[in-house]
Amino acid sequence: MAGPGDNRTPVPARPTVVTADELERALRETFSRQAAAPLPGAVDPAGLAIRRATRVRRRRVLTGTALAGVATVLVSVGMVQLSPQSGQSTPPTVVLGDPRGSSWPVPEPVSSPSAGSPRPALGPAGGAVDLIVDGTLYTAGNTNITLGVVAADRAQRVADKGGWLVVGAPTVAGRALLSVHPDGSTRVLLAGAEAIAVAPDGGQVAWRDGDRISLAGIVADRLVAVAGTTATGAAVPVGFAGNSVLVRRDPARPGYALWHPATGGLATDGWRDVLAVHGALPDGRLVGLVPAGTPRRPCLALLDPARALATIRTACGPTLSVDGLGGVSADGRWLLLNGRTGSPDGTGALLVDLATLGGTPVARPAGPTLAGAVCWTPAGAAWYVAARGGLVPVRPDRVVAGEPAVASPVTGVEPADRPVVVTDPAP
Numbered sequence: 001m002a003g004p005g006d007n008r009t010p011v012p013a014r015p016t017v018v019t020a021d022e023l024e025r026a027l028r029e030t031f032s033r034q035a036a037a038p039l040p041g042a043v044d045p046a047g048l049a050i051r052r053a054t055r056v057r058r059r060r061v062l063t064g065t066a067l068a069g070v071a072t073v074l075v076s077v078g079m080v081q082l083s084p085q086s087g088q089s090t091p092p093t094v095v096l097g098d099p100r101g102s103s104w105p106v107p108e109p110v111s112s113p114s115a116g117s118p119r120p121a122l123g124p125a126g127g128a129v130d131l132i133v134d135g136t137l138y139t140a141g142n143t144n145i146t147l148g149v150v151a152a153d154r155a156q157r158v159a160d161k162g163g164w165l166v167v168g169a170p171t172v173a174g175r176a177l178l179s180v181h182p183d184g185s186t187r188v189l190l191a192g193a194e195a196i197a198v199a200p201d202g203g204q205v206a207w208r209d210g211d212r213i214s215l216a217g218i219v220a221d222r223l224v225a226v227a228g229t230t231a232t233g234a235a236v237p238v239g240f241a242g243n244s245v246l247v248r249r250d251p252a253r254p255g256y257a258l259w260h261p262a263t264g265g266l267a268t269d270g271w272r273d274v275l276a277v278h279g280a281l282p283d284g285r286l287v288g289l290v291p292a293g294t295p296r297r298p299c300l301a302l303l304d305p306a307r308a309l310a311t312i313r314t315a316c317g318p319t320l321s322v323d324g325l326g327g328v329s330a331d332g333r334w335l336l337l338n339g340r341t342g343s344p345d346g347t348g349a350l351l352v353d354l355a356t357l358g359g360t361p362v363a364r365p366a367g368p369t370l371a372g373a374v375c376w377t378p379a380g381a382a383w384y385v386a387a388r389g390g391l392v393p394v395r396p397d398r399v400v401a402g403e404p405a406v407a408s409p410v411t412g413v414e415p416a417d418r419p420v421v422v423t424d425p426a427p
Contacts, residue, residue, distance in 0.1 A: 128140060128377065128381075128383065128393070129375050129377065129383045129391075129421055129422060130155070130157065130164070130421075130422035131391075131410075131419045131420065131421060131422065132147070132152045132155055132166065132419065132420040132422065133410075133413055133417055133419045133420075134413075134414075134417040135147050135148070135151070135152075137155070137164065137166075137180060137422075143182075145180060145184045145186075146184075147166060147178060147180065147186060148186060151168065151169035152166050152167070152168060152169060152420050153167050153168060153169040153170070153175070153420070154166075154167040154198075154372075154373055154420065154423075155167065155420055155422045155423070156198060156200075156202060156422060156423040156424070156425065157202070157422060157423070157424050157425050158201075158202035158425060159201045159202055159203070159425040159426075162181075162182075162202070163179060163180050163181045163182055164179075164180040164422060165177065165178070165179060165180075165198050165202050165205075165218075166178040166179075166180060167196050167198065173191070173192055174191065174192040174193050174194055174209075175190075175191075175192075175193050175194070175195065175196050175207075176188055176190060176191040176192070176193070176196075177189045177190040177191075177193070177196050177198070177205060177207075179218075179221050187221045189205070189218070189221065189223060190205065190207055190223075192209065193207040193208060193209050194207075194208045194209060194210075194236065195207060195208045195236035195237060195238075196237075197236075197237040197238050197239050197240065197245070197246070199240040200240065200280075200425060200426030201425050201426050202218065202425055203217060203218055204216065204217055204218060204240065204243070205218055205223070206237035206240070206245045207237065208231055208235070208236050208237060211230060211231055212228045212229065212230060212231055213228065213229055213230075213231045213235065213236075213237055213245070213247065213259065213266065214226060214227065214228040215227045215228070215237075215245055215259075215261050227261040229259060229261070229264075229265035229266050230265060230266070231266070232249075232266065232268050233249065233250060234249070234250040234251065234252075235247050235248065235249055235250070235257075235266065236248055236251060237259075238256075238277070239277060241258060241280065241284070241286060241305035242284060242305065243260075243261075243262075244258045244259060244260050244261075244305060245258065245259040245261070246258060246277060246286075247259050247266060249271050254273055254274060254275050254291075255271040255272065255273065255274065256271065256272055256274040256277060256288075256309055257270045257271050257272065257308070257309065258270075258305055258308060258309060270308055272290075272303075272308065272309040272310070272311075273290060273291060274288050274289070274290055274301075274303065274309060275288070275289040275290060275291065275298050275322045276288055276289045276298075276322050276323075276324045276326075277303070277324075278324075278326040278327060278328055278335060278337060279326075279327050279328030279335070280328065280426075281302075281328065281332035281354075282330075282331065282332045283332075284305060284306075285302050285303065285304060285305070285312065286302070286303040286304075286305060286309070287300070287301075287302065287303075287328050287335055287354065288300075288301050288303050289301060289320060289322060290311055290314060292314045292316055293314075293316040297316065297319070298319075298320045298321075298322050299314050299315060299316035299317075299320075300314065300315045300316075300320070300335075300352065300357060300361055301313065301314045301315075302357065313357060313358075315356075315357045315358075315359070315360065315361045316360075317360040317361045317362075317363065318339050318340070318350060318352070318361065318363035319339050319340035320337060320338075320339040320350070321337065321338035321339050321347065323338055325337060325338055325370040325371070325372065325373075325374075326338065326370065326374060327373065327374030327375075327376060327382070327423075328354070328376075329376045329380065329382070329396075330376055330378070330380075330424075330426070331380070332354060333353070333354055333355060333396075334351055334352065334353065334354065334382075334396050335351075335352040335354055336349055336350070336351055336352075336366060336370070336374050336382050336384070336394060337349070337350060337352070337370070338350070338369055338370050339363065341365040342365065343365065345368075345369070347369055348365055348366070348367060348368055348369050348404075349365070349366040349367045349368065349369060349370050349384070349392070349394070349405075350363040350364065350365065350366055351363065351364050351365075351366035351394065351396060351399045351400075364399050364400065364402075364404075365399075365404045366394050366399045366404055366405060367384075367386070367392045367394055367404050367405035367406065367407070368386040368387065368388060368390075368392060368406075368407055369386060369387040369388075370384050370385075370386070370387070371384070371385050371386060371387040371418065372384060372385045372418075372420060372421060373420070373421055373423050374421075374423070375421045375422065375423045375424060376423075376424065377424060378424070380395075380396065381393055381394060381395050381396075382394040382396075383421055384421055385418060385419055385420070385421055386407040388407070389407065389409075389410075389418070390407025390408055390409055390410060391407065391408050391410055391419065391421070392405050392406070392407045392408070393405055393408070
């Protein structure tokens with residue numbers, strides 16, 4: 001029994017048992033109040049992003065992917081959300097960076113495809129490819145799925161018709177990777193990353209966050225077998241060569257290397273003088289551009305991923321663009337990329353016959369300038385969005401016959417809402 005001068009009481013003034021739900025509500029309320037509080041002084045998005053990146057690099061701890069069920073786990077600079085709703089068993093979501101500053105909305109799963117506005121009209125081209133327009137995925141099967149995102153940068157189908165993977169456009173909070181299912185449900189797999197690269201078959205993803213480049217497998221909306229290495233300078237993952245990650249030294253400079261997670265970290269002295277990589281041949285060799293010839297200029301090259309991107313062969317001839325846009329057909333016969341075409345604009349899309357790389361490569365004007373990804377369909381046609389708007393279908397047989405493709409209008413789409421062509425998975 002407490003005495004008169006004792007400050008203890010027989011019964012606590014408030015309960016000390018806090019349930020998981022009460023704790024989660026308290027955390028959410030705290031974050032809501034922090035987000036609602038006005039920031040002093042003028043808002044500087046660039047300064048905010050720089051300060052957050054500095055804080056992440058200073059205090060980053062690697063947050064691997066947990067596969068067991070707890071509600072929400074918070075760490076000092078990130079969040080691993082394993083279940084958005086208590087009592088439900090759902091796949092994990094890895095959210096990188098500062099959760100308080102993220103501007104990427106996390107959509108709730110949709111039980112069925114959206115029944116909103118009809119698919120944009122593609123003119124005479126028809127609905128042969130999937131498109132993303134203003135946050136909605138319009139499939140070739142005439143299904144509309146609302147993604148719940150501000151803007152998409154790239155998207156691809158997942159092998160075996162398992163849905164789609166969508167990479168968000170860069171924001172102050174970074175990029176996000178969204179998994180979209182055929183039933184219309186969506187799941188954010190990554191958020192807050194500086195750069196994201198997805199394997200052609202959709203089975204792996206690599207990303208840069210802070211001073212690390214990470215790699216994980218994608219299995220049933222789960223990131224598994226996460227591996228990482230220290231990123232040098234401004235290096236970012238840009239693609240894959242088999243199970244290795246294709247890394248660019250700096251988005252503004254030439255130089256590529258391969259990171260083999262099974263053998264260690266990214267070599268700091270293994271950069272090849274490669275200007276761009278456009279895709280792979282069926283045998284695994286990569287098709288890219290390197291400086292060659294006299295005078296030095298961008299020339300086509302075959303690169304060997306088994307020998308650290310060593311150049312196997314070069315072929316100079318057409319004047320090629322180093323903007324990195326383009327794609328190789330699934331059979332390895334054709335390369336579509338930007339270059340000089342002799343058109344009134346001076347530039348446009350070129351169709352290169354890769355069977356002619358043994359001598360002077362044959363390149364033919366194929367259509368207006370590329371503005372994004374190239375989708376090669378199983379039928380052997382290529383689709384892309386033109387820089388001045390419109391969707392362009394390229395049939396190699398017609399281009400060879402001297403008939404460059406023209407852009408078909410996408411009616412109902414504002415000029416600022418340029419469509420994103422969804423690419424097909426690698427065979």
